[in-house]
Amino acid sequence: MLAPASTFSVPSTSTDHVPDKLPPTLRVQSIERHPGAHGGILNRAVLFHEQASLSVEWLTRHADIRLVRGSLASIRWLGRPVCCDGYIRISRLVLLERPEAAANLFSLVPRSWVSDRELVVRASALWEGLPRGFRHLFNAMFWDGRRFQRYLMGPSSLGHHHSGLNGNFRHCIEVAERALRMAEGQGLANRAILAIGGLVHDAGKADEYRFDHVRRCFTMSDRGALIGHRETLQQWIAAAMASHRVILPEAHYLGLIHALIAAKGAPAWLGLREPRSIEATILSMADRLSGEEELYTRLAPAEGGFGRYHRLLKYRPYVVGLGAGHGL
Structure with missing residues (x-):
């Protein structure tokens, strides 16, 4: 704590x-x-x-x-x-030039980067629960303070879910926590992969979006437009492991990468793979739930019924309302 x-x-x-x-x-x-x-x-x-x-x-x-x-x-x-x-x-x-596996980076987050300190506490607890290899991997990816700051402060989207300051950080924590809750009682799921997978699954968006100081808003970067956050994340992981001798069991490495890149319904010719592990399935479900719940919360009516239309959702979300289930 x-x-x-x-x-x-x-x-x-x-x-x-x-x-x-x-x-x-x-x-x-x-x-x-x-x-x-x-x-x-x-x-x-x-x-x-x-x-x-x-x-x-x-x-x-x-x-x-x-x-x-x-x-x-x-x-x-x-x-x-x-x-x-x-x-x-x-x-x-x-x-300190080389990443240290023992240093909890979430204890080194200035308040000017994240004012909601509860978020930092939650992220710290997730990191503390990781095995040493995954801790080292996370630190190797984010030892550079400028990248870490962008990861913490940037949005998860432009105009969709978690689009505000610290939006991507909040979303990543939610996905990790939801994935772990979904895995409770599930003996097959590797909790370490779910935790770090949630924390980093959208981390590449730190370079996908850049703050435009003239327009005073986040915009799509050239890297985001041409490469995308998933490929950026894979490059970070590969560079971290090669440059800093991050040691992971082969099964953990393959399980994490698969959980991060698997895409439901992806055609084989794209080179992507459908989810073939419980971790990939859970992470995908937690990701979608976090995004949709944040949008529904913003768009929901004061009481039950249809909320406000969102151009990216392309529909008005429906909320049953608290009063509808009072007899249960």
């Missing part, structure tokens, strides 16, 4: 063991560089973890341009922590 973040304030005479209380991995929320003494550079950064938020500063001869907003980093301390003008003096900030 994630705990609310606290802000560390360290007085100059502090004997408190701040380094022992901080998590080893932190997210760079902001970073600034100013002229320092003797021709050096004064670096200042605000760091975030669900358990703590703090501001640090350190001196360097040269700027490490790899450290940018959204990066994951670790602090190297300079003896006893000392605070100066609201910033804790450190030796340096080290960029």
Whole structure:
């Protein structure tokens, strides 16, 4: 369970063991560089973890341009922590370049990315329930802070279901949770595949849609128009496994990929496959249910009956109403 973040304030005479209380991995929320003494550079950064938020500063001869907003980093301390003008003096900030299977990325989600912290808690619980191989795969896919931010903040569609800010993240959590509930009592279903499959099934939409700062809305990207989110996701998985030595049992790998790409009614000449596993069937059903329920909720009338028409649904959804079943 994630705990609310606290802000560390360290007085100059502090004997408190701040380094022992901080998590080893932190997210760079902001970073600034100013002229320092003797021709050096004064670096200042605000760091975030669900358990703590703090501001640090350190001196360097040269700027490490790899450290940018959204990066994951670790602090190297300079003896006893000392605070100066609201910033804790450190030796340096080290960029963490390689994905670590033990780091829960959902504990490193700034509030500016996702304001609904319940969503973050739910996602964190899903990740914690994964076996190590799937945790490593997820982290390898989203270690890049910019991609992770797009995954968390982007929509699941343009004008259809979950089309608002954080829409795709919410949809992915719903699909994973619904799939797990549908699998309860089903001994054949692999719950790990359902959990990670739900979390990432539409993750490629992080690159399918891009925010247009001129029009102030999300639009279809060139990659989305030409390649699509499913193929993008397959590329991410392949790159993550090849570059970061993600180890998965062959059955888990095949089961996950099949659950992600299987399509009901797809003709064989397309190269796709119909669902041939319980995980693929459940994931498809959970995906559709999450999308339609979100639309029905937005379009439903105040009481029972037909709701508002939606051009993509091409019909007015019908709602029985709560009062109709009061005698059951």
